Amino acid sequence: MLYVQVLVNGLLLGGLYACIAAGFSLVWGVLNVINILHGSFVVLGAYLAFFAYTALGIHPYLFAPIAALVLFGLGYAIQYTVVNRVIEAPVLVTMTATFGLALLLDNIMLVAFKADFRKINLVPPLGVVDVGKLVPGLNVVVPVDRLASMLFALLFVALLYLLLRRTAVGRAIVAVRMDRYAATLMGVDPTVIFALTFGIGAALAGAAGALLSPIFPISPLAATSYLGKAFVTCVLGGLGSVSGVLVGGLLLGVLESFGAIFLGPEHALTLSFSVLIIFLLFRPSGLMGKRGFV
Amino acid sequence: MRFLRPRVGAMLRSQPHRRRMLALALAALGLFLASHVQAENSAIRIGAPLPLTGALSPEGLKLQQGYELWKDVVNAAGGINVGGTKRLVEIVYYDYQSATPKAVQLAEKLATDDKVDFMFSPFGSGATKAASTVSERYGIPTIAPTASSAEVYDQGYKNLFGTFTDNSTLSEPMTDIAKAKAPKVQRIAILARNDLYPLALGQEFEKSGKKRGFEIVYFGKYAINTLDHASALTEIKGANPDWIVATGYINDMILIRKQMADLGAKAQVVTMINAPAYQEFIDATGPLAENVTSATWWHPAEHYQSKDAFGSTEHYTELFQNKFKSLPDFTNATGSASGVVLQMAIEKAGSTDRAKVREALAAGGFDTFFGPLSFNAAGQATSYVPPVFQIQRGKAVVIYPDAIKAGDLQLGVQ
Numbered sequence: 001m002l003y004v005q006v007l008v009n010g011l012l013l014g015g016l017y018a019c020i021a022a023g024f025s026l027v028w029g030v031l032n033v034i035n036i037l038h039g040s041f042v043v044l045g046a047y048l049a050f051f052a053y054t055a056l057g058i059h060p061y062l063f064a065p066i067a068a069l070v071l072f073g074l075g076y077a078i079q080y081t082v083v084n085r086v087i088e089a090p091v092l093v094t095m096t097a098t099f100g101l102a103l104l105l106d107n108i109m110l111v112a113f114k115a116d117f118r119k120i121n122l123v124p125p126l127g128v129v130d131v132g133k134l135v136p137g138l139n140v141v142v143p144v145d146r147l148a149s150m151l152f153a154l155l156f157v158a159l160l161y162l163l164l165r166r167t168a169v170g171r172a173i174v175a176v177r178m179d180r181y182a183a184t185l186m187g188v189d190p191t192v193i194f195a196l197t198f199g200i201g202a203a204l205a206g207a208a209g210a211l212l213s214p215i216f217p218i219s220p221l222a223a224t225s226y227l228g229k230a231f232v233t234c235v236l237g238g239l240g241s242v243s244g245v246l247v248g249g250l251l252l253g254v255l256e257s258f259g260a261i262f263l264g265p266e267h268a269l270t271l272s273f274s275v276l277i278i279f280l281l282f283r284p285s286g287l288m289g290k291r292g293f294v
Numbered sequence: 295m296r297f298l299r300p301r302v303g304a305m306l307r308s309q310p311h312r313r314r315m316l317a318l319a320l321a322a323l324g325l326f327l328a329s330h331v332q333a334e335n336s337a338i339r340i341g342a343p344l345p346l347t348g349a350l351s352p353e354g355l356k357l358q359q360g361y362e363l364w365k366d367v368v369n370a371a372g373g374i375n376v377g378g379t380k381r382l383v384e385i386v387y388y389d390y391q392s393a394t395p396k397a398v399q400l401a402e403k404l405a406t407d408d409k410v411d412f413m414f415s416p417f418g419s420g421a422t423k424a425a426s427t428v429s430e431r432y433g434i435p436t437i438a439p440t441a442s443s444a445e446v447y448d449q450g451y452k453n454l455f456g457t458f459t460d461n462s463t464l465s466e467p468m469t470d471i472a473k474a475k476a477p478k479v480q481r482i483a484i485l486a487r488n489d490l491y492p493l494a495l496g497q498e499f500e501k502s503g504k505k506r507g508f509e510i511v512y513f514g515k516y517a518i519n520t521l522d523h524a525s526a527l528t529e530i531k532g533a534n535p536d537w538i539v540a541t542g543y544i545n546d547m548i549l550i551r552k553q554m555a556d557l558g559a560k561a562q563v564v565t566m567i568n569a570p571a572y573q574e575f576i577d578a579t580g581p582l583a584e585n586v587t588s589a590t591w592w593h594p595a596e597h598y599q600s601k602d603a604f605g606s607t608e609h610y611t612e613l614f615q616n617k618f619k620s621l622p623d624f625t626n627a628t629g630s631a632s633g634v635v636l637q638m639a640i641e642k643a644g645s646t647d648r649a650k651v652r653e654a655l656a657a658g659g660f661d662t663f664f665g666p667l668s669f670n671a672a673g674q675a676t677s678y679v680p681p682v683f684q685i686q687r688g689k690a691v692v693i694y695p696d697a698i699k700a701g702d703l704q705l706g707v708q
Binding site: 002005006009107110115116118121123125130141143145146217225229256258260261266268 | 348351355485488515523524525526545555556558574577581582
């Protein structure tokens with residue numbers, strides 16, 4: 001029974017990781033920008049949700065679209081004014097640019113919101129689903145907030161898939177990723193597409209932040225942890241693939257959960273990082289990676 | 295005397311190298327006098343490397359508040375009385391970004407570049423131990439505000455003085471209370487952060503528990519920056535403990551408490567150290583904080599009358615609230631206490647001479663708002679009993695020692 005609960009824990013954790021990584025994967029896959037700002041965007045989304053809940057009583061799940069909208073604006077502006085200037089440069093340059101911006105944003109948040117750890121305490125709490133009551137003999141519990149975040153992650157991925165496959169903007173994004181100059185010849189303005197993509201990535205981060213605000217302690221310092229998870233999720237799942245985020249996130253979550261059981265909690269990451277190294281050596285494109293973002 | 299002048303002048307003219315020598319000597323004397331005069335009236339400089347950014351910044355900023363309050367109170371009274379002359383206090387801060395190697399570098403810079411008179415250690419046992427080598431090398435008396443692990447003080451250093459008593463002084467009273475007040479509690483599960491202080495503390499609980507006949511049914515270590523404790527807590531739940539002990543920093547404790555509720559890991563007694571001493575833990579966990587016990591080196595509910603700059607625990611708490619609009623916690627207080635104890639040692643020595651101040655510190659006997667402070671031969675405080683408290687109806691209530699207790703241990707944590 002222990003292992004069933006651990007598997008459930010891992011899948012739920014993986015859902016959170018997928019939620020965190022969706023926007024990061026989009027920006028990396030389409031713009032070829034390793035967006036170090038991503039973790040800070042997640043934290044900013046969480047702070048916005050925290051203040052919306054404590055000051056105005058807006059439930060973080062209802063607030064998620066608003067956080068997404070605000071972060072979209074910020075992401076669009078940052079890409080248009082800063083990152084676009086170096087978008088042609090090698091990946092290390094854009095990474096350094098976003099790294100600098102991340103330091104800036106983290107420290108602005110540190111000054112504005114202080115270093116105190118906060119968390120939303122939903123009243124009433126969402127509680128847990130005791131599976132044992134539904135299926136006699138199966139002694140497994142599922143926290144509702146984590147389950148909800150996982151479902152939202154699925155929704156994000158589905159929406160992203162539809163956006164890229166079914167809309168003109170989405171096709172333009174994929175076209176720019178495949179061949180920027182051919183896309184330009186077809187009348188697509190890459191500058192706008194880049195800014196849109198970066199904005200959508202930031203919006204996904206903002207929504208993820210709002211969803212995570214009742215689960216994780218909120219602090220500017222959490223940004224690097226989120227970024228690290230997003231990075232590993234993308235490498236495992238593969239770049240340029242919407243569903244790769246989900247697969248990578250779930251794989252990472254399950255690996256960490258079982259790693260903690262078999263090797264002890266202090267080595268929970270050992271197993272997942274060993275697998276990461278094996279992937280980088282033998283399957284650098286990840287489980288579902290492909291060129292272009294489809 | 296007039297007749298001398300031409301003769302001296304002639305002598306100097308005739309011996310140009312001597313004239314240069316004389317000029318040099320005069321200049322040197324001038325410089326010496328100037329620096330001497332300046333040293334008499336200048337501020338006493340204290341170096342303080344702090345983690346103002348990075349993972350430990352909440353604690354770093356709290357410590358800084360403690361230092362600043364002490365400095366302001368002392369300077370408002372004209373400064374520290376050094377053998378009859380009042381000298382102001384100046385604290386030289388550097389941010390070591392929560393990176394211990396950087397803390398050591400900055401301690402070195404404070405000692406050599408800034409030439410500070412005294413030092414406060416960086417945050418936590420690990421960084422304190424690392425930086426104590428610098429203080430020892432340059433012979434700078436250093437107050438360690440937040441190092442409780444005995445391993446910090448086992449190097450035979452003469453310049454390190456810590457305000458925190460040993461980790462065992464937190465685990466021993468707590469296990470005594472559990473033994474006395476909760477006879478049904480027998481099985482302990484311990485989850486400790488794999489980091490010098492939290493791990494040492496977890497091991498102290500293991501020792502104290504075993505000594506009193508408790509059964510340790512789980513002992514797990516989790517890595518720094520762990521984002522998920524579900525597996526460990528699932529195992530703990532399976533081990534069916536009566537008492538869950540978790541050690542780590544505040545973000546770890548908030549997450550662990552939340553995940554305990556998520557997974558239905560319950561116990562008669564839940565002890566978390568030291569996060570519940572902070573109001574932000576209570577705010578961030580809400581109803582989940584209820585009945586969580588903790589122990590800490592200082593609590594605003596204490597009542598010490600003191601002969602220091604603050605006069606009493608109550609007055610300290612009042613001054614802190616006026617300045618920062620929040621209740622002081624033990625990290626704030628130990629920052630101020632570090633200043634207070636250094637000040638009292640300087641005043642007792644009547645000098646800022648490092649050897650004399652070191653002697654005064656080693657002699658101990660300081661009555662402070664933080665409690666009576668004296669140090670053992672290794673330099674660690676041994677002179678007071680840290681209080682145990684429990685969160686009851688959203689407030690920290692002291693349950694030990696009996697002299698200051700405001701309530702009794704309540705059982706059952708959901």
